[in-house]
Amino acid sequence: MIKQDINELEERSIFVIREAKSKFKNVAALWSMGKDSTTMLAIARKAFLGKVPFPVIHIDNGIDFPETYKFREDLARKWKLDLMVVDSEVKPDLSGAACCGANKSIALKKVMEKYGFDALIVSIRRDEHGIRAKERYVSPRDRNFKWNYKNQPAEMWNDYSSSLDSKGHVRIHPLLDFNEIDIWQYIKKNKVPINPLYFSRNGLRYRSLGCTHCTTAIKSGARNVDDIIKELETTGIEERSGRDQDKEKEYVMQKLRALGYM
Amino acid sequence: MIINRVTLLGHKDHGKSTLIGSMLITTRSVSEERIAEAKSQSKKLGRKFEPGFILDSFSEERKGGLTIDTSRAQVKYRDSAFEFIDVPGHEELIKNMISGASYAKFALLIVSANKDEGIRPQTKRHIYLSRMLGIDKLIVAVNKMDTVGYSKDRFERIRKELSEFLEKIGVESRSVHFVPISAYGSENLSKKSPNMHWYKGKPLLELMREMAKKKAGDSSDGNMRVILQGSMPHEQDSLLIGSVASGTIKVGGKIKVLPINFNSKVAALFVKGVKKKTANVSENVAIKLARQVTGDSKGSVVYDAAFKGAKNTRNIGALVFIVKKIKGQVRIKFNGIELSGKVSINKLIDTTTGFEIGPRSAQQLNAAIVDIKLDRDIPAEPFTSSRELGRFVIYQGDKFSGIGIINSVGKR
Ligand SMILES: Nc1nc2c(ncn2[C@@H]2O[C@H](COP(=O)(O)OP(=O)(O)OP(=O)(O)O)[C@@H](O)[C@H]2O)c(=O)[nH]1
Ligand SMILES: [Mg+2]
Numbered sequence: 001m002i003k004q005d006i007n008e009l010e011e012r013s014i015f016v017i018r019e020a021k022s023k024f025k026n027v028a029a030l031w032s033m034g035k036d037s038t039t040m041l042a043i044a045r046k047a048f049l050g051k052v053p054f055p056v057i058h059i060d061n062g063i064d065f066p067e068t069y070k071f072r073e074d075l076a077r078k079w080k081l082d083l084m085v086v087d088s089e090v091k092p093d094l095s096g097a098a099c100c101g102a103n104k105s106i107a108l109k110k111v112m113e114k115y116g117f118d119a120l121i122v123s124i125r126r127d128e129h130g131i132r133a134k135e136r137y138v139s140p141r142d143r144n145f146k147w148n149y150k151n152q153p154a155e156m157w158n159d160y161s162s163s164l165d166s167k168g169h170v171r172i173h174p175l176l177d178f179n180e181i182d183i184w185q186y187i188k189k190n191k192v193p194i195n196p197l198y199f200s201r202n203g204l205r206y207r208s209l210g211c212t213h214c215t216t217a218i219k220s221g222a223r224n225v226d227d228i229i230k231e232l233e234t235t236g237i238e239e240r241s242g243r244d245q246d247k248e249k250e251y252v253m254q255k256l257r258a259l260g261y262m
Numbered sequence: 263m264i265i266n267r268v269t270l271l272g273h274k275d276h277g278k279s280t281l282i283g284s285m286l287i288t289t290r291s292v293s294e295e296r297i298a299e300a301k302s303q304s305k306k307l308g309r310k311f312e313p314g315f316i317l318d319s320f321s322e323e324r325k326g327g328l329t330i331d332t333s334r335a336q337v338k339y340r341d342s343a344f345e346f347i348d349v350p351g352h353e354e355l356i357k358n359m360i361s362g363a364s365y366a367k368f369a370l371l372i373v374s375a376n377k378d379e380g381i382r383p384q385t386k387r388h389i390y391l392s393r394m395l396g397i398d399k400l401i402v403a404v405n406k407m408d409t410v411g412y413s414k415d416r417f418e419r420i421r422k423e424l425s426e427f428l429e430k431i432g433v434e435s436r437s438v439h440f441v442p443i444s445a446y447g448s449e450n451l452s453k454k455s456p457n458m459h460w461y462k463g464k465p466l467l468e469l470m471r472e473m474a475k476k477k478a479g480d481s482s483d484g485n486m487r488v489i490l491q492g493s494m495p496h497e498q499d500s501l502l503i504g505s506v507a508s509g510t511i512k513v514g515g516k517i518k519v520l521p522i523n524f525n526s527k528v529a530a531l532f533v534k535g536v537k538k539k540t541a542n543v544s545e546n547v548a549i550k551l552a553r554q555v556t557g558d559s560k561g562s563v564v565y566d567a568a569f570k571g572a573k574n575t576r577n578i579g580a581l582v583f584i585v586k587k588i589k590g591q592v593r594i595k596f597n598g599i600e601l602s603g604k605v606s607i608n609k610l611i612d613t614t615t616g617f618e619i620g621p622r623s624a625q626q627l628n629a630a631i632v633d634i635k636l637d638r639d640i641p642a643e644p645f646t647s648s649r650e651l652g653r654f655v656i657y658q659g660d661k662f663s664g665i666g667i668i669n670s671v672g673k674r
Pocket of ligand 1: 272273274275276277278279280281312314327328329330349350351352405406407408409443444445446447
């Protein structure tokens with residue numbers, strides 16, 4: 001995995017987050033307490049001199065790991081986050097894609113409507129998946145959250161022109177350029193607090209975090225950030241291989257994203 | 263590592279996505295899992311293994327055998343790293359092509375040597391467009407050499423014809439490397455192919471590595487320009503936020519802000535949340551001025567008060583690449599703000615020949631020399647003085663219609 005210049009990556013993220021904040025009226029961010037969205041918050045704090053100037057939304061289906069809940073409470077207090085916890089259902093007959101995709105999107109739609117958010121910051125990265133590599137920095141979704149991937153707006157020269165469909169919203173992707181290893185480089189350099197589930201216990205760690213139903217741990221002895229960086233330098237395994245939803249039928253990621261799944 | 267962004271260029275089906283896919287595989291820059299997925303999907307569609315499927319991830323792209331939207335993939339080769347920007351070659355998808363290519367510093371043009379393919383209008387248009395975007399480093403890869411028996415003759419003929427075109431649009435063709443390859447067979451990518459002994463040059467990745475090492479010409483005159491995104495509250499103050507497009511901003515410096523014609527002094531600077539004495543090019547900055555700006559500052563520019571090159575204008579002369587016909591009133595997007603402008607076309611240029619064409623010729627996919635009268639002042643500058651302040655995007659109604667490079671400002 002290629003290590004990029006994290007200074008340069010950080011500058012672009014700051015630019016994109018600030019642009020979103022100045023261009024849209026009512027910005028919110030998704031926070032899963034995972035490494036990417038937590039890194040995004042760390043960058044937002046720098047962009048706005050110590051304060052995250054938008055609400056952060058946790059779509060909570062109640063079955064996240066206990067460590068995750070504790071991490072949420074601790075960091076929300078420490079960084080004075082405007083935290084919004086939104087309950088989402090878990091239906092017993094659903095698993096993987098349907099669970100995260102359908103249920104969490106329903107909950108998100110409700111909260112977006114209720115507060116009238118017109119821009120949502122989502123911390124996806126291009127190297128996670130071929131479909132995510134097709135995303136723009138700023139990407140419009142219609143009122144049903146649909147992503148019209150067959151006709152995306154032009155985007156160039158810091159002109160994020162996504163003309164906003166009056167009923168829809170835009171997704172803001174400030175971390176699009178980061179590689180997984182860059183996130184860890186950033187965490188190391190900036191001492192970003194991180195969910196302990198990423199570190200190895202009894203030979204296992206989580207590389208990508210979902211809820212307790214759909215995430216499985218990988219074999220790893222990486223007990224700290226340095227170990228993780230070393231591990232990623234040589235790994236040949238996909239980051240999301242521990243996520244059930246990505247492994248179901250073909251083009252699941254495309255279908256989920258088209259429907260507005262995060 | 264420093265990542266060199268390289269955009270692919272070339273007509274549809276000439277092998278852009280295949281080349282990137284093969285590069286990812288030969289340099290071991292992609293996981294087995296992704297290769298396996300591309301393999302199994304190729305098979306399902308009854309095709310041979312398509313390495314391009316590693317990039318072309320949408321089901322529609324795979325079924326249709328074309329790239330619909332741009333994507334990127336990174337490759338490490340020896341001491342260099344490249345980010346390939348894949349773009350669609352199809353004419354109708356040029357909006358997506360520009361969206362990808364605009365982020366690149368280099369270009370890699372693919373021309374298929376196959377006897378049914380060869381140099382096509384889109385081959386030349388992409389070169390024309392990349393020059394407009396300010397990409398001045400170019401390598402040409404003549405692809406699918408396996409389909410013409412690795413013929414030196416065929417390669418030389420393509421080289422000659424393309425060199426003539428390059429000269430016509432003002433590119434010194436001797437400075438452009440041409441390399442014969444087979445993207446599908448990974449020939450002449452990282453190692454010299456035994457099938458083309460007649461080729462005396464280096465394999466493609468070596469040529470790219472050399473190009474990456476060449477110092478890029480400085481694209482700015484070094485004067486301070488900070489393009490503002492707006493403002494943010496901080497303690498009792500309102501700070502301006504923006505990015506340094508060129509030069510250096512310093513605490514204590516006298517500045518002027520255009521187009522709002524506001525003069526003041528820099529009282530404090532913050533970079534990445536930390537107080538600093540200076541901020542340099544490509545840094546995002548928060549600025550406290552001695553006197554607070556009131557009103558909307560989005561799209562305004564902070565200059566050194568003494569800088570003479572900064573002035574407001576409503577009239578710009580530009581070279582425009584036309585994606586969709588433009589006429590009369592248009593929307594101009596300039597550094598994150600939008601203006602309205604009236605465009606008049608002085609001259610049309612065929613982007614496949616570089617020659618002027620009659621005023622009644624088709625505009626679409628050609629270029630034009632235009633004058634635009636704006637409804638408001640902006641601090642525009644010629645592209646040669648400032649890339650950021652010398653370019654814009656054009657919409658007609660809600661249709662993306664083209665991009666422009668500013669040649670002159672002020673009434674003529
Ligand atoms: N024989 C041969 N076939 C090739 C070679 N390179 C590409 N192809 C084939 O040409 C076809 C088109 O290749 P793509 O890579 O999809 O072309 P593209 O330039 O990306 O096309 P667009 O995305 O539509 O612009 C595919 O079926 C490839 O397998 C080559 O070197 N030799
Ligand atoms: Mg392609």
